[in-house]
Amino acid sequence: MGKIVDLTGQTFKGLSVIKFLYLKDHVSYYLCQCLTCGKKFEIRRGCLKKQISCKECCDKSKLLDIAGKKFGRLLALSVIHQKGKVKWKCLCDCGKEHIAKGSSLINGDIKSCGCYNKEVTYARTVTHGMTRTAEYRTWSGIIQRATYTNKPYSKRYADRGITVCDSWRHSFEQFYKDMGARPSPEYSIDRINNDGNYEPSNCRWATRIEQCNNRSNSVFAEINGERKTITEWARIKNIRASIIYRRINRGWSPIEAIMLPPKRRRDITKKYLWIADALVSTNK
Secondary structure (H helix, E strand, O other), rough: OOOOOOOOOOEEOOEEEEEEEEEEEOOEEEEEEEEOOOOOOEEEEHHOOOOOHHHHHHHHHHHHOOOOOEEOEEEEEEEEEEEEEEEEEEEEEOOOOOEOHHHHHHOOOOOOOHHHHHHHHHHHHHHOOOOHHHHHHHHHHHHHHOOOOOOOOOOOOEEEEEEEEEHHHHOOOHHHHOOOOOOOOOOOOEEEEOOEOOHHEEEEOOOEEEEHHOOOOOOEOOOOOOOOHHHHHHHHHOOOOOOHHHHHOOOHHHHHHHHOOOOOOHHHHHHHHHHHHHHHHHHH
């Protein structure tokens, strides 16, 4: 058992010890009287030298009228009692309500509802804040395609010797500065020269159609000084690209394959009807 010390009649700041009550877990408890209001209450020995009066008198002495005053980002609104303690209901600049002690507000221990610390931590740890953007995913894909040689797509990129310039390889910020934001979800990164590297002078944001026209296996045809892919000419002349490819494979010149419209089914039907009529007249 702990040693029981008789402190009856002794005074500690604003408290007077009336008598010893009991011993619990080797801690002595005493009945004391507040010298300010005369209220009697129970207190343990370790708090006798720390507490200057009863709890109610302590709260009253600490309570200052700070309603309407601002401390950092917090605006003090009204007094509330929470778990037997006097606190202040505050409104933060971010719009959230926060409960804080008056002493913490006055001493500057609390400046916000917690949003300030989050912003400071974010600014200290985050470099560019664009990790989840389409531009960052594009940059990450470029690094992977031109770096890893053990991937299924390595034969189209890394194995061909296609690399990424040093400024892009080590900095997403530089890539974003050179290329800018993606114009729309329809665009993706494209190398102008299919055998060239990933670098500012050889890359652009391009649509799917533009990229298809810029593939290494694209077939080009030049007509009247205009050089376009077969797919582009087919779209311009409103003819299927497969028809143009078939004509070229049969030995047609690019001009004939592209410029001559395909025979309509109606015309073919008329031709066979004419042949049938000729055969019938011959048999007669």
